[in-house]
Amino acid sequence: MRIVNENLCNNEISIVIGKGALSALEELKDKKVALFYSQKIDPSRVKIHLKNFIEIPIIDGEEAKEIQYALKLVKLLFENDFDRGDYVIALGGGTVTDVVGFVASIYMRGINLINIPTTLLGMVDAAIGGKTGVNFENVKNVLGTFYQPAMIISDLEFLETLPIEELKKGLAEVIKYGLVLDKDLYDYLAMNKEKIFTKDESALEEIIYKSSVDKLSVVKADERETKSIRIVLNFGHTIGHAIEAGSNFTVPHGYAISVGMVCEAKMAEEVGYAEEGVVEDVTWILSQYELPLTVDSLNVKIDVKRAIDAITKDKKVRGGYVMMPFPTRIGDWKRVDVPIETLKGFAEQCLR
Ligand SMILES: NC(=O)c1ccc[n+]([C@@H]2O[C@H](COP(=O)([O-])OP(=O)(O)OC[C@H]3O[C@@H](n4cnc5c(N)ncnc54)[C@H](O)[C@@H]3O)[C@@H](O)[C@H]2O)c1
The missing domain is CATH 1.20.1090.10 (Dehydroquinate synthase-like - alpha domain)
Incomplete structure (x- = not known):
């Protein structure tokens, strides 16, 4: 397992890479967490590391990256009384980390975010670097923010099912x-x-x-x-x-x-x-x-x-x-x- 720690514009960021990388979630044991996950991914290996959480299955692919859909996710955080000290997890490919990252960045001007990419593209690109984005009027990534996740967990076991x-x-x-x-x-x-x-x-x-x-x-x-x-x-x-x-x-x-x-x-x-x-x-x-x-x-x-x-x-x-x-x-x-x-x-x- 490899761990990369970096400070980006006053944000401490950790990237944890390897089999078993999900164990890094232990530090969220006493935190309140919203786990957004692609419906195509089994979230059980993530859930065993969490105690106080709600789970929200979401669609993935470009349809997920619509502003109306993003606002639905915002509503779920609001209805469940999330505040800025709580955490959001994005579990899925690049479309999921893009839309959930966008939601995390605008909710109360920013709630803690953890990306758990499940595609290779997500692990090497979309989940890293802080760009979030949703599509608008059929144009990709017209709306977006720069918002750094606190942690990126690239757990190799997810790649076993990737075509x-x-x-x-x-x-x-x-x-x-x-x-x-x-x-x-x-x-x-x-x-x-x-x-x-x-x-x-x-x-x-x-x-x-x-x-x-x-x-x-x-x-x-x-x-x-x-x-x-x-x-x-x-x-x-x-x-x-x-x-x-x-x-x-x-x-x-x-x-x-x-x-x-x-x-x-x-x-x-x-x-x-x-x-x-x-x-x-x-x-x-x-x-x-x-x-x-x-x-x-x-x-x-x-x-x-x-x-x-x-x-x-x-x-x-x-x-x-x-x-x-x-x-x-x-x-x-x-x-x-x-x-x-x-x-x-x-x-x-x-x-x-
Ligand atoms: N923010 C950035 O810096 C950045 C950089 C590059 C790309 N992106 C965005 O990323 C998106 C593309 O990401 P993507 O290629 O991961 O697409 P994706 O999220 O649509 O995932 C691709 C497919 O793989 C499936 N999948 C995901 N994880 C799987 C797994 N572990 N096993 C089996 N199937 C799995 C998904 O259901 C989907 O069908 C685009 O919207 C692009 O704009 C963002």
Whole structure:
């Protein structure tokens, strides 16, 4: 089991990773807790660590991330007399930690939050870093807050039931960390595919640990995305979001960013920021993990106009430029301000 303790903007945060990580909940024995859990997850292993709690099964998936649904969860806290000294637990995938995190952040201006992610994507990304979000008018994450959980518990036993396709979507984000932040992680992924695909415990613990430390260090340096550092986490995401939008969100996020990373690495190489060979390394590692490399392999019709429109509306556009993190060599990156018209041209090439 690994424990990472960090102080983020005066918040003490612990990440506990490994089999048996749920034992960290012992410190909540005398606390009042609202346990929100995905209906698809058996909460009994969490409940045995709690005494004074209410349990609230909730839906998961993007339908859970609607403001009206979030307000229903707020009502449950209110009706049960929760106050700021009490605790909320979010048990589920990234959609659950996003909506419950949002609820925890707005309830009485913030109630203690503990994330227990149950997908790989949740463990390495969504549950860490303090971004919460709900969708609005069919647009993802329009409403959201920055709100740090006190603890993130990544208990590997939850991954036993996770379908391999869901594992792969999380692996796309793990690979991203390797490509732009962490050569050791890249090397580890290159050597341990079989172990990871067969859910070997020590291999999963290693990649979740390395990814968590990578994400936390970026968030620590730029919690609110004001210093152009946190944008590194967006590698593959500018084109990836365009693919998601152009497919009317039928392409899963992990697959969209996989293709996005290939396109953006090609851009970085073409404009001279990436060392020769980076694109090969990017495509090789993604193909090892059976992730898509091209739009064609997604087998979905992409509405290119809609995809390009999404780029124009990207949150990272400033004065006609888009801030993009380009890989320079494996494990390293550079911020480049790309003229929006240049980006659109590259995107069109990639998406057709
Ligand atoms: N806040 C952030 O920083 C951040 C970062 C990345 C992604 N996200 C958000 O995360 C969401 C995606 O997260 P996700 O991929 O975990 O999706 P998800 O929550 O929809 O879970 C994916 C699927 O896996 C199932 N599932 C969950 N845990 C399981 C388990 N242990 N065994 C079997 N099935 C299980 C769920 O029921 C669901 O069908 C998106 O809404 C995205 O916007 C947020």
